Amino acid sequence: MNLDRRFDRLLRWYPPSWRERYGDGMIALLEDAYAQGAVPWRVRLSLARTGLVERFRASGLVGASTGRSEQLRAGSLLVLCAWSAFVVAGSIFAKFSEHWSSSTPPLHRSLASVGYHIVEGAGAFGAVVVAVAALLALPPFIALLRSGGWSSLRRPLHRVAIAGAAIAVLTAALVIWAHALSSHDRNGALVPYEAAFLFWSAAVVVAIAVTTGSVVAVVGRLDFSYRKIRMLSAMALALVASMMAVFAGVVLWWVQEASAAPHFLANNIGDGIVATSRLFPPAMIVASLLMVLGLAAATGGVTRLTRSLHAKGGPAPSASR
Amino acid sequence: MVKRRRGTGGALGRNNEPALLILTSLASGEKHGYALLRDIEGFAGIVLGPGALYGAIARLEERGLIEPVPSEDRRQPYRITDFGRTALADAVNEMRSLANEGAVRLGLRPPARAHPSLPIGLGGLG
Numbered sequence: 001m002n003l004d005r006r007f008d009r010l011l012r013w014y015p016p017s018w019r020e021r022y023g024d025g026m027i028a029l030l031e032d033a034y035a036q037g038a039v040p041w042r043v044r045l046s047l048a049r050t051g052l053v054e055r056f057r058a059s060g061l062v063g064a065s066t067g068r069s070e071q072l073r074a075g076s077l078l079v080l081c082a083w084s085a086f087v088v089a090g091s092i093f094a095k096f097s098e099h100w101s102s103s104t105p106p107l108h109r110s111l112a113s114v115g116y117h118i119v120e121g122a123g124a125f126g127a128v129v130v131a132v133a134a135l136l137a138l139p140p141f142i143a144l145l146r147s148g149g150w151s152s153l154r155r156p157l158h159r160v161a162i163a164g165a166a167i168a169v170l171t172a173a174l175v176i177w178a179h180a181l182s183s184h185d186r187n188g189a190l191v192p193y194e195a196a197f198l199f200w201s202a203a204v205v206v207a208i209a210v211t212t213g214s215v216v217a218v219v220g221r222l223d224f225s226y227r228k229i230r231m232l233s234a235m236a237l238a239l240v241a242s243m244m245a246v247f248a249g250v251v252l253w254w255v256q257e258a259s260a261a262p263h264f265l266a267n268n269i270g271d272g273i274v275a276t277s278r279l280f281p282p283a284m285i286v287a288s289l290l291m292v293l294g295l296a297a298a299t300g301g302v303t304r305l306t307r308s309l310h311a312k313g314g315p316a317p318s319a320s321r
Numbered sequence: 322m323v324k325r326r327r328g329t330g331g332a333l334g335r336n337n338e339p340a341l342l343i344l345t346s347l348a349s350g351e352k353h354g355y356a357l358l359r360d361i362e363g364f365a366g367i368v369l370g371p372g373a374l375y376g377a378i379a380r381l382e383e384r385g386l387i388e389p390v391p392s393e394d395r396r397q398p399y400r401i402t403d404f405g406r407t408a409l410a411d412a413v414n415e416m417r418s419l420a421n422e423g424a425v426r427l428g429l430r431p432p433a434r435a436h437p438s439l440p441i442g443l444g445g446l447g
Contacts, residue, residue, distance in 0.1 A: 022375050025397040029354035029371050032396075043370055050372030054379075 007031060010044060013051025015058040059216045068308045069226055072233045075304030077216050078297055079236040080133075083126060084212040085294030086243050088205050090123050092287035093250060096280050100257060108260030115256060118249030126242035133235050140222040152221050156214035163207040174200050233305050240298045247291050254288075339369055339377035340386070344401055344409040347387060353396035354378075381405070 007030040011019050030039065056062045059077065100116070101109055144153065174196060178186055181193060188194055224232070346352060346360045354374060362368050369377075378399060381387040386405035390398040401409070424430045 018379075022379065022397075024395040025354050026371055026375050028395040028397075029358070029374070032355035033358070033371070046370040047372045050370070050376050054376070 007034075007039075010039065010047050011051065013048045013055070015055045017058060018051075018054050059213075059220055069224070069229050071304050071308035072229045073219070073224070075301045075308065076133075076229075076232050076236040077219060078301030078304065079239055080130070080215065081212055082243060082294040082296075082298035082301060083130060083239055084208050085290045085297065086123075086126070086246060088208055089287040089290035089294065090119070090246060091204070092201075092283050092290075093119065096283050096287075097253070100253075100261070104257065104261040108256065112253050112256035112260065115249045115252030115254075119246050119253065122242045122245035122249060126239050126246070129235050129239045129242065133232055136228060136232060136235075137219060137222060137224075140224055140228075141218070144222055149221065153218055156217040160211050160214045163210040167204060167207045170200050170203055230309075233309065236301060236305060240302055243291075243294060243298055247295060250288065250291065254284075338367075339373050340381055341409070341412055342367060342369070343374070343377055343381060343399075344386060344405055344412075347399060347401040348406065348409060351390050351398045351400035353392075353394075353398045355396070357399075 007027045008023070010030065011023055011026060014023075034043075053062065097116070100112065104112060177193065177196065181190060185193060342361045342365055343357060345364070346357050352360060354371070358369055358371075358374060378387065382389070382399075385402055386408055387399045388402050390400050392398055421430075425432050
């Protein structure tokens with residue numbers, strides 16, 4: 001492999017616009033510094049980290065945005081990323097807690113049930129908010145396509161299509177396999193199936209991440225009116241409220257289950273299924289950590305949104321209509 | 322919370338170490354990336370990574386503190402702008418003021434106002 005390609009590969013973490021602007025200079029620097037030997041892992045990791053930071057900057061998620069509209073857009077997109085973390089966490093929670101009521105004594109179900117219903121209700125509300133926001137983004141999206149913007153949307157949309165197709169194939173394969181297994185095998189007794197389920201879960205997480213990244217990239221190219229951006233910002237704040245409600249519901253459910261049905265949280269699938277799942281405790285911990293991470297990102301988004309909404313002055317120049 | 326009072330409005334930003342190092346290096350003349358790394362290592366003993374260096378270069382360029390020099394070579398040189406010089410001078414004065422105050426409070430030198438006619442940095446010699 002020649003030097004140029006060797007160093008060019010190290011810059012793949014950076015966004016294309018950055019590579020176009022600074023790529024030659026960075027490759028020249030790397031050639032000067034490391035032409036005689038291997039690039040140390042410390043430097044490789046540093047390039048990966050700074051490259052990802054630049055990608056986040058390029059999408060407007062971090063760093064100083066230029067105007068109020070851009071700040072509002074960046075804040076809303078940060079909230080959308082937080083929602084994606086909640087989608088993953090909520091899916092884990094839904095999968096592993098589905099038989100909770102049969103493992104909990106009837107007398108102790110009421111509070112846990114309230115928590116569970118809060119999670120369901122707030123999750124559904126959040127999904128509706130995201131769907132309405134997507135509908136709001138549809139006209140600018142079509143306008144961009146009509147004005148010849150397909151070339152700028154092709155890559156992110158291809159990524160979403162590939163991720164979606166891969167998940168569809170994997171899901172179909174897993175469902176066909178699952179139908180041929182007993183309940184006992186599906187719930188932890190058959191290690192290969194458990195491994196396949198883990199692989200499928202990881203693929204879903206990657207697909208959600210790819211889709212979110214692509215949505216961020218596409219929305220960054222859309223031309224919103226200032227009024228519409230304010231509407232999207234208000235919806236982002238509503239989405240944060242739903243995430244907080246989901247988290248509160250999970251905490252309430254968890255606390256109640258921990259006191260009333262600790263055996264369920266420890267390992268038991270419940271609902272008369274005698275098999276136990278080794279995945280249950282770590283999965284629920286991962287779900288909670290993801291929610292905390294999502295709330296932290298949402299807080300960053302809300303901070304941007306409220307600062308911009310309370311700032312004096314008119315909309316940014318980029319808000320055209 | 323850190324507040325800045327001077328005219329350039331804290332143009333170097335809060336996390337300003339690589340930015341300060343780069344501006345200091347460029348204050349003595351234009352340099353490309355690798356020359357900046359070597360120079361900074363030489364005068365400050367700090368080894369910046371390529372990513373950190375170019376991240377800081379991009380921010381400095383965005384803020385108009387440095388600018389690229391037209392070049393045929395891939396090694397893109399940069400130079401400090403007038404605004405960059407002012408921002409660096411502000412930062413240097415701020416650090417000098419802080420260093421003087423620290424020296425006075427540590428008893429390393431008497432208060433500078435005892436000799437108001439002397440330039441900053443020479444106050445302790447009298």
